[in-house]
Amino acid sequence: MNKNLWNTVAVTNPNFVKSFTRGGGFSGTAINATYQAQKATETFGPCGIGWGIDILEERYQDGAPLIQDGTVVGKEVIHVLRVKLWYVYQGKRGEVIHFGQTPFVSRNKNGFFTDEEAPKKSMTDAMSKCLSLIGFSADVHLGLYDDNKYVADLRKEFGTDKNAKSESTPEGKREEAGKTGGNTLTPIQAKEVVDLLTASKRTPESLLAWLKSKAKTVEELTLPEYERAISVLKQREAA
Numbered sequence: 001m002n003k004n005l006w007n008t009v010a011v012t013n014p015n016f017v018k019s020f021t022r023g024g025g026f027s028g029t030a031i032n033a034t035y036q037a038q039k040a041t042e043t044f045g046p047c048g049i050g051w052g053i054d055i056l057e058e059r060y061q062d063g064a065p066l067i068q069d070g071t072v073v074g075k076e077v078i079h080v081l082r083v084k085l086w087y088v089y090q091g092k093r094g095e096v097i098h099f100g101q102t103p104f105v106s107r108n109k110n111g112f113f114t115d116e117e118a119p120k121k122s123m124t125d126a127m128s129k130c131l132s133l134i135g136f137s138a139d140v141h142l143g144l145y146d147d148n149k150y151v152a153d154l155r156k157e158f159g160t161d162k163n164a165k166s167e168s169t170p171e172g173k174r175e176e177a178g179k180t181g182g183n184t185l186t187p188i189q190a191k192e193v194v195d196l197l198t199a200s201k202r203t204p205e206s207l208l209a210w211l212k213s214k215a216k217t218v219e220e221l222t223l224p225e226y227e228r229a230i231s232v233l234k235q236r237e238a239a
Contacts, residue, residue, distance in 0.1 A: 006135030077105035085130035100126025
């Protein structure tokens with residue numbers, strides 16, 4: 001299944017996520033970089049053995065003009081990295097390429113500054129972007145963290161203490177449940193079924209009856225049941 005890796009790493013522990021606001025009113029959601037590296041290590045193995053990052057290009061480029069008292073006194077300088085993240089999954093090597101960038105010379109509310117940690121921040125930015133292409137923290141990048149109910153459900157699953165559960169606990173429960181026929185679905189998979197059911201105008205009664213016979217809610221479906229439901233619904237959608 002093409003989305004096996006994606007679905008395994010898509011859900012983000014909310015204890016390692018925080019909201020931020022930048023100048024100009026821009027707001028977003030930041031994911032702890034060490035948490036992401038931990039997830040990659042859990043999935044592929046130790047960094048440098050199961051996965052790693054190679055720098056392909058590094059440069060400093062001019063940005064917007066810096067103005068003081070109505071006079072241009074210089075330009076912003078942006079640190080840019082182009083990197084390749086490689087990984088080994090199920091015996092096969094994969095690679096993704098992306099960029100990271102950080103202001104090196106710029107201006108904030110306190111005046112002009114030089115950020116000596118810009119290269120490190122650019123590497124973190126590039127790593128996060130590369131991992132996002134193969135599904136890591138997809139729920140954040142898909143905007144699901146804008147849904148308060150989604151986040152509340154995750155907090156119930158993971159708890160509120162970073163040290164209360166190991167990061168592998170929820171996934172481990174799903175894997176064990178899959179062996180016994182229990183709940184194996186991630187919130188993203190459950191939402192996919194609900195969205196297809198909602199969008200479909202011709203959902204067959206036989207499928208609805210079958211779903212009701214298997215579970216009281218979509219979240220309680222097993223992975224094989226989820227895959228069957230998705231297959232039928234997508235065939236109807238394409239028809």
